[in-house]
Amino acid sequence: MVEPILEVSGLVKHYPLTQGILLRKQVGAVRAVDGVDFTLNKGETLGIVGESGCGKSTVAKMLVNLERPTAGSIKYKGEDITKLSGRALKAVRRNIQMVFQDPYTSLNPRMTVGDIIGEPYDIHPEVAPKGDRRRKVRDLLDVVGLNPEYINRYPHQFSGGQRQRIGIARGLALRPEVIVADEPVSALDVSVQAQVINLMDRLQNEFDLSYVFIAHDLSIVRHISDRVGVMYLGRMVEIGRDTEIYDHPTHPYTQALLSAVPVPDPEAREHRERIILTGDVPSPTNVPSGCRFRTRCWKAQERCALEAPPLAVPSRFGEASGPEAHDCACHFAEAVS
Ligand SMILES: Nc1ncnc2c1ncn2[C@@H]1O[C@H](COP(=O)(O)OP(=O)(O)OP(=O)(O)O)[C@@H](O)[C@H]1O
Ligand SMILES: [Mg+2]
Numbered sequence: 001m002v003e004p005i006l007e008v009s010g011l012v013k014h015y016p017l018t019q020g021i022l023l024r025k026q027v028g029a030v031r032a033v034d035g036v037d038f039t040l041n042k043g044e045t046l047g048i049v050g051e052s053g054c055g056k057s058t059v060a061k062m063l064v065n066l067e068r069p070t071a072g073s074i075k076y077k078g079e080d081i082t083k084l085s086g087r088a089l090k091a092v093r094r095n096i097q098m099v100f101q102d103p104y105t106s107l108n109p110r111m112t113v114g115d116i117i118g119e120p121y122d123i124h125p126e127v128a129p130k131g132d133r134r135r136k137v138r139d140l141l142d143v144v145g146l147n148p149e150y151i152n153r154y155p156h157q158f159s160g161g162q163r164q165r166i167g168i169a170r171g172l173a174l175r176p177e178v179i180v181a182d183e184p185v186s187a188l189d190v191s192v193q194a195q196v197i198n199l200m201d202r203l204q205n206e207f208d209l210s211y212v213f214i215a216h217d218l219s220i221v222r223h224i225s226d227r228v229g230v231m232y233l234g235r236m237v238e239i240g241r242d243t244e245i246y247d248h249p250t251h252p253y254t255q256a257l258l259s260a261v262p263v264p265d266p267e268a269r270e271h272r273e274r275i276i277l278t279g280d281v282p283s284p285t286n287v288p289s290g291c292r293f294r295t296r297c298w299k300a301q302e303r304c305a306l307e308a309p310p311l312a313v314p315s316r317f318g319e320a321s322g323p324e325a326h327d328c329a330c331h332f333a334e335a336v337s
Helices: 056-063 086-095 111-118 128-145 148-150 162-172 190-207 218-222 241-248 251-259 267-273 302-307
Strands: 004-019 025-043 045-049 069-075 096-099 178-182 209-213 228-233 235-241
Touching: 004 056, 004 209, 025 045, 025 086, 025 209, 045 056, 056 096, 056 178, 056 209, 069 235, 086 096, 086 218, 096 162, 111 128, 111 148, 111 162, 128 148, 128 162, 148 241, 162 178, 162 267, 178 302, 190 209, 209 218, 218 228, 218 241, 218 251, 228 241, 235 241
Parallel strands: 045 209, 045 228, 096 178, 178 209
Antiparallel strands: 004 025, 004 069, 228 235
8 A cells, every 4th residue: 555654745945045245135046946746655765866956955954854945845644844843843853864975974083883873862862761772773783784893983994885884874773764865875886886775775674664765867766766756957857656767758858867877788778869968957046937947958849938847647648646657847748668
């Protein structure tokens, strides 16, 4: 049975753009996230991909309450967590934890691994009473494949992959239900990336976790995602089951991203067209009217400048929406296979 655990709707984050040092007059806004909707179902992994600056980390920060949305709602098990404060907020935050991108800078170099992993217990002592902490931390080290004897070592004594395991252990400390992983393998060597992804895959089953897994490109999230969402300039442009996105990409931007992913099968490679996007991503302080992708799109027509396409089931599918749906925001959506 499909059961939503996070429901994001109309999510917006605008940062004020100011000028002048003393008076700091607001002259505009950075539209980092500009109306994003998606659902994360229990036990699944939603991969979110998109180019640098499209708003992925800002979405992640709002999910774990490191940033307050400008507008929109984030429901955790049906309750809008953007409206909570105090004790109720603290209780919810415990259940939604983040794993950060860069294991070299996200771990405090002056703290031991034991203190880093156990730090969340300072905020939630009810999860691990003082006398029980070290045992819990040792268990966590073991769970992520590190020797529990390393508990007194410092971050610099570990490799990049091991540090990311420490970051993951810390994310697990409070036994959350949702983990938001913001590019957890992007800073790692290719050979180590697969190990960390496999670890996260195993932990998902073991601890019944739901993941939002953010990455730059579609090849990284392929193995781990049940569904994939593609972001462009603060918006979700396409979202659907992994097989749908990879085998029948419908948005021109997704098609372009996929055409850049290497294909191992030489025959399939022959048949595939390489789409090269021209131009840069426009600035989030000055987004194009209508469809934001139109300035780089080879299908763009007059309508695209006038009307923003909604994220919806393309007409070719005909049938109902729901968790299996494949939504796309394009006036001229057409699948390629
Ligand atoms: N605190 C802030 N103040 C002003 N602008 C910000 C702030 N944080 C992010 N931005 C801007 O918002 C936009 C989205 O940033 P975000 O970090 O969410 O992108 P991203 O998709 O995670 O990029 P990357 O792939 O490089 O990590 C960018 O243009 C960024 O410069
Ligand atoms: Mg980011």
